Amino acid sequence: MQTRDAQLLVLSALADGPMHGYALNAAIERIAGSRLGESSLYSALNRLRAKGFVEFAEEPGRRRPARLTAEGHAELARGRRAAREVFEAVAPEPGEYLRSAAASAAGRSYKEVVMERLELGPGLTVADLGCGAGADLAAMLAAGSAVIGVDIDPAMLARAAEAAGPDATALDLVHGDLHELPLPDASVDRARTDRVVQHVAEPGRVLAEAWRVLRPGGRLVMGEPDWDSLAIDHPERDLARRYARFVADRVVRNATIGRELPRLAAAVGFEVADVTPVTPVFRDRAAADAIFGFRRVTTRAVEAGYFVEPEAERWLDHLATGPFLAAMTMHVVTVVRPD
């Protein structure tokens, strides 16, 4: 742990009142999930004392509880503000976000499974349904297949065209809505979605359209999340549950689509060939924040009444300063249009 983090933890723990070493470390454990080593604790205390943020109360006997001075309270408020600034306040530009998400370890972990299940090769045509900024178009082209990227957002298609460059002659970028695909019946061998069906108005209709454009024997591979599985470690588990509930209830339209896809696909006539869950684990708070946007989403959770302000502060303080762990399951679902 960084020296500054240890000092902020000590200040946070002392905000509840004067404490001596053992009680202080127990309070730190409640905040951060683990105690500080004895030497880190006392070196943080001594540094804070040297800066005038902490003083030792004069009490009879050997136990001399530490307490915050007025400057210590002010430093704690400053530290908390700075800690929350660890997280992005403004959403990144969407194309940029999609490219960095695809390049992250979490993104690569399930995307590799999607690519494997697609079984691309020369002579095949694949439709990338909701291709976004084209994060995976190059990989599909490299497999030797002809690629059709479809997206409803012209700005995304422009980003995808720019990224592919003029030499990508086997690539066709098409503006269209997945509910009414601008592609002929039985015209592609493969199709895929990647975090797309979670956003559409009518997942059943999108699956029926995919079925229509696939040739008999063709396969659709979908990598879609189950936001109900979002697990973020926090000493106050109830806050983590409420945050995950807010995201699943209010942020993502079809939040549990990953687990629903086999049922929805079977209903339109697909055979379900495989379901592979992949659970990326995030231990780097900045990498997780790039995907989850903790500060922005927490602000919305307060507005929606899932947190009150002091809870939001405790939630973000720990995410910003404590050991970090978050995980969420992506389902890679492979379905086949029967011959």
Ligand SMILES: C[S@@+](CC[C@H](N)C(=O)[O-])C[C@H]1O[C@@H](n2cnc3c(N)ncnc32)[C@H](O)[C@@H]1O
């Ligand atoms: C999270 S992005 C994923 C992009 C891409 N699949 C990737 O892996 O980087 C979702 C994309 O789906 C597109 N999209 C959402 N609803 C759509 C619809 N009804 N028709 C076509 N595209 C849609 C969005 O414009 C966006 O580019």
